[in-house]
Amino acid sequence: MSEVYVMASYCDQGKIALLLALERYYRAQGKKVACLQRIKGQSDVGLYLKEGCYQYSLPLEAVKSRSALERWLPRGFDVYIIGISTAYSPIGAAYLDLFSNYNEIIPYDWLGKWTECVSNLIRSYAPDPDIITFWEEARNRNLQEKNVLEVVTGVPEPLDSPCLDEKRVLHLPEALVFDTFEPRMTLPQSNRNAIAVGAFPGEFWDVFPALRWYGYDYVRFIQRLEEENYDLAIIGECSNRSLRLPIKPKGASVICYQPSVYPPYNQPETEFQSGRNFRRVYENIRKKPVGAPLAGNGFSYRNNQNRFWLYQAYPGADIVRHEDSVVYCNGWVLPQYLMRDGLLEV
């Protein structure tokens, strides 16, 4: 059994800084650490890759049960750290159901006024009181039924409980709470020659140990691709939606996580649509087969309405599209899914 730490929070409250500090803490002790995220914004993943962390994703199908989660935890690590964003949304709450002990991250200036702060943030983009109600109910239920440890970020002085100070120093990490699980995921290994750029699922490192990553230097990536021979090229995400690549690589299979690099893909306007039944989404995630409708049309989770329940960057386009030698991933399509579909050979 392995220790699994869960860090839950709203977005942008210091979770990744805390997670990376905890990763460094255990790595310094000689332990092998896996960092996992629930699939969400994806851009964060580049931070883990830059830090040289082992990074993995937990798709929604992992929340079905404890054993389902274990099938998505990679074997061979001493410590597992899972970050759960938007912790009490219908999706975030479904993840948290799997754990008996978790750490809740609260910024220093939110202390004592969590509900007010979260309400203000949510209200700024979704004027629907049902959302706040769902968040409050989910949180209150967990506070009653589970062992939830408050971890404060951005503290000016250390507290007498786990916290991250303004200089990103982690205090009392040994007091963080964790669950234990039996990780079962193994990935095949390939000796194919792979090259990558941008943010991409870290699982590819396991599958292609010889993979060369060029950070976010797309120009150097293209040069290398033209000058050297590769079997596989992974074009990862970056925040520049205007980026265009001049050519499609020849001679290499391509997995592309930023379809906009090859026109005519255009980034659509995203608009939050209010839902009418958050509980139904939450229940469907837990009980329905992956890919089943999460809610009615027009619901804000329509971007997750595809056969993998992954967030789609381009609503209306296929979640995976194979054209010429390029496999376009309209979302964080994990290599496990690409292998399952026969689109990635190892």
Next chain:
Amino acid sequence: MPANFLDLHIVDHCQLACRHCYLHKGNTSMPLEMIRAVSTDFLQADLPLPQSTIILSGGEPLLHPQFGEVCSIVRGLNGYVALSSNGILVPQYIGLFRRNDGIQISIDGDNRVHDFIRGEGSYEKAVRALRLLDENNIRHSISFTANKQNLKCIDHIINLCIETGSYLLNFNLYHPIHENGLDPLSYSDWLSERQRVKERVEQKGVLCPMTCLEKGCIAGILGLSVLPDGTYWDCSRNQRVLGRFPQKIDDVLLRDAIGRERCRNQFETCCRRLKYE
């Protein structure tokens, strides 16, 4: 032998984007309960012929997330599994198939033409599937949809049938649906080519059965197609909506035609788009 048919589109998605595909892609997989219920209903329906077949199609049927369970259901109800596939995932599922199943792989030309129609790298995977099915003694066949661009490849297809031990070649005619870089053959050109193909392959022991184009349209008479969301079509090319699950299949079939023991006029259904000369 002719049979009543249930064409189950168990998914509406596929790894490929073939130029001549006439289905709209989506993200839906048919639930197992629906597969079981609609198959049972079909086998209990009052249909014209003594034999019935359930065909798993899509999209790409092997992408169904519970494909193993789908096979168990269909095999339990009808004794064998018949499906139409692009072949990509056949290596993953080879252990599920049995000798008396019927796995049809679509091949639309030689390497270059097939990849032009179906996407780069797809030919190699389709042929790999045929060889693997042959090695494992699983009954398999080839489906070829003829158009002006790939007709020159027909000898290649015939040789492939023989080389890979395919028991049957389905020689279909491409129906123009939308602009896609493919040109249709005329009906009469296709018919004469079909005759030539039939003679050649049958000398080698490969069947080349007649199609609804020649025998008359049986859409909604001998069976129907069911989409993953439960919509009933008379057939997947004509796409006339007959009803929706859980309506009884008996209640939606074209009973007038069955009563008169008549086919529908194929030139009033999907074949109306064809040129005849």
